[in-house]
Amino acid sequence: MDLIADILLAAGAMGAGFYCFMLGRRLKRFNSLETGVGGAVAVLSAQVDDLTKTLEAAQKTAAESAETLNETTQRATEMARRLELQMAALHDLQEPTRTDSTASDPQKSGEPIFTRRTLGGR
Numbered sequence: 001m002d003l004i005a006d007i008l009l010a011a012g013a014m015g016a017g018f019y020c021f022m023l024g025r026r027l028k029r030f031n032s033l034e035t036g037v038g039g040a041v042a043v044l045s046a047q048v049d050d051l052t053k054t055l056e057a058a059q060k061t062a063a064e065s066a067e068t069l070n071e072t073t074q075r076a077t078e079m080a081r082r083l084e085l086q087m088a089a090l091h092d093l094q095e096p097t098r099t100d101s102t103a104s105d106p107q108k109s110g111e112p113i114f115t116r117r118t119l120g121g122r
Contacts, residue, residue, distance in 0.1 A: 031038040 030036045
């Protein structure tokens, strides 16, 4: 009986050893950096790092653009205030009175705008 128990114990140990050997090989393939899940995790990790850097650059650019836009808006508001002030000042001016509208406009008076001059009597 002891001999049968020893044979069964040895067979069980060999079966457990073979099972551990196969499990180790599968785990190596599973964690392989080229074909397994380990490779996929490594690639995804690199992509996350690249996306993080790109996101930081985009946020920095957006902040700079927002600052520039804010400055431009402030300048435009100031210019609008100045234009409103100038327009208000123009409304206060009196219109000049013209007595003869044809004297300042040669087309209305019938005079030619351009004249030809000859050199040396030609």
